[in-house]
Every structure is written in C-alpha cells, then in structure tokens.
Amino acid sequence: MDIRLCDPSPAVATYVTRTAAGNVAPVKPGLAPVAKVAVLGTRLPRPDGFAPPLTPLTTSRGPSHAISAGA
C-alpha cells in the first residue's frame, strides 16, 4: 500500500511503501525511514488552513442535540 509522510512540505514529503510485513521502507535507497505516516488517499492536514472534520458527516434519524440555523 502506498503511504506518505504527514509533513506536507514538498521537501520532506517522501513517498514510501509499506512492505508485505507491514514495515515502512523508503522507495528510494538512502532515504531515511519514516515513523509518522498516513495512508495515501486520506486528506493530509493543511498547515493552518481549512480542513474537513476528521470523521465524515453522516445523516441521522435520531433526535437532535443542537440546532444550526444561522443567526
């Protein structure tokens, strides 16, 4: 599975691959292994920018806890 660093800086965002054993290894020889990774395809945090909630919104049929209607 392809994964990449959470650090959004292009200089640091090295693409790495996860081995079959689940270990993290750099794609290119000589690059340092990484410890903090995110699955490719998930949204990476934007430095001080807009970001969606971590958990996607869902619909609900239950009673509401609060109202958002603008004010």
Add this chain to the structure above:
Amino acid sequence: MLSGREDHPVSEFSGRAGHHLAADCPPAASPAGWTALGAAVQLVMTDPVRLERGRAMLRTELAAIDTACDATRPDSEITLLASKPRHDVGPVRVSALLAEAITAALRTARLTGGDVDPTVSGRSATAAGPAGNGPAGLDDFLAPAPGWRQVRLDARARLLWLPPRSGLDLGATARAWAADRCARRLAGTLGCGVLVGLGGDIAVAGRPPAGGWRIRVQDQAGPPGSLTGGPYTVVALHDGGLATSSRSARRWRRDTATLHYIHDPRDGLPAAPFWRTVTVAAASCVSASAASTAAMIRGRHAEDWLSSLGLPARLIALDGRVHTIAGWPHAA
C-alpha cells in the same frame, strides 16, 4: 471511561426568537435568556453528573469573552478600543483573550482571501443589534473596508496596530472562536464529550456520544417558532465544528433595501443575494463559520471553492433548492 449515559446527552440551553430549539432535543433544564456575544447558548454534555460544573465553567468563560469581544456592550474591551484615541502608528495593548480572538479573525481573513474581513465597519456587528432590528441604514455601509492587511498584531506582546480611524468587527468570527475554545476547555477539564453552540455556530470536543452529535440543520424561512420552515436535515458530527450563515436571520429593511449582516468588504454593502443559507462542517467551528460566511459572499462561485477545500457543505439557493457538496451526506 464514559458510561452508557453518553448515548443520552444532557443539555442546557436557552431559546430566543429566530433560533428555534427543536422539540426533539433531549430533556433539559432551560435557564431562560442565557446568551453570550448576542447569541443563544447551548451546552450539551455526555455526562450528566458533570453538567452543572460544565455549565458553571461555560458561564465563566463566556462572561470573560463577552467582556473582551462583545461589540454590542458599551463597556467591552473591543468597544472601548474603537473609542480610544490613537496615534496613527501607535500600538494598543489588548488582553490575552482579545488578542486570541483577533488572531482568529485575521486568520479567517487570510484563509478567505479577505472575504471575511474584521475591518469591515464595526457597524456590521452592531447594526442588527441583539434583537435583529438594528438602526443601520444603507448609507451607513457605503464604505469599503480599510483591509485586514493593515491590522498588525503582536500576539506574544499583545500589541495591536490598527489603521487610522478604523475599528475591528469580530462579529463574523468571535462566536465560532468562542465555541471552539469553550468546547475544548470543558472537554479537556471534565473528560467527557461536550457540544457548545452559540447562535448556530457549533463546536464539539471530547468523545462524542454513540452515533455522533446529532445536529439539526435548518433554513429559517418559516415563521418564528416553526421547526419545519424551510428544508432541514439532521446530520451526525463527531469532531470539529459546524456553522450556518443565512440571509434569513437578522435582516431588516431600510427604505427600499433589505439589509443583513453579511457584508462584502470590497464595497461595505450587504453581500449580493445568491444563497439563502450555507452550512459548512470543518475541523473547527471557526473554520466552518469562515467558510460559510465567505460562501455567502462568493455567491455562484461558492460551490467550486468549498469543493476545492474538501469542506462538506449544504447550500440553499434563493428558490429553496438544496445543494450538497464535498461529502455532505444525502438525506436517507
């Protein structure tokens, strides 16, 4: 560890005209008239045992924020700041709370490309007044904003430089920032799930109830007190915040013009009508509020902009048609 009670959060809230509390809200003691920053306050917690302590904490927090940031109060720090004589280049020292609120406002201005600008006349914050029937007329708005880039804040030293003859309007950001701040502090201190709502700006923190915080998003096209006036939906939010901007609330007429409180900083006028209501979910309430307000100003370009940011949003057109984008769930 939370008990099964978290499935049945308890709440304390107050209602006022124009902000309807659903009949299907959980049972709650409802102290009348609990408002802050001119908005009704909602507090919902997953642990009823800690509700009273949470309520006391929230009252203390909001009272301090009101004193610093409420432009409708003649004795607030931000009101006094606007009336204080200043040299053109001289800084003013502000409180830590106001510095934090201004930081949020300047960040919002930067992220929205200046669409939500705190130098839009302080009149916009106070024009509608707490009751939404304010005195401002069209002439009061015929001035472009000085521009947020002319504001400088040294947050560490708490020194603020403002453009000459300019005040600050935190009306577009203060409630959402306050909701974020209070939800985080209560959840961190009390160790349970917390929802704080200020006039439709909703922030959640801590472990949510099973299934998430269920929030009814509604358009206020109906008469006061009507829960089903206009289309609505109920969504479950697990983290971050959710905010709604609307032309339906807090608007008033002067001469032949209908005015409301969302202003385009480029000309100072109320934003041209395109959307009736925009609701956005984001990683924080202040970001959700910034995006929903900017979307109202951006009009027809709002959908593309919100989609590019990946922010789930629900937009109601003037004709009542509902648009949902970027992962906003479709009604079942």
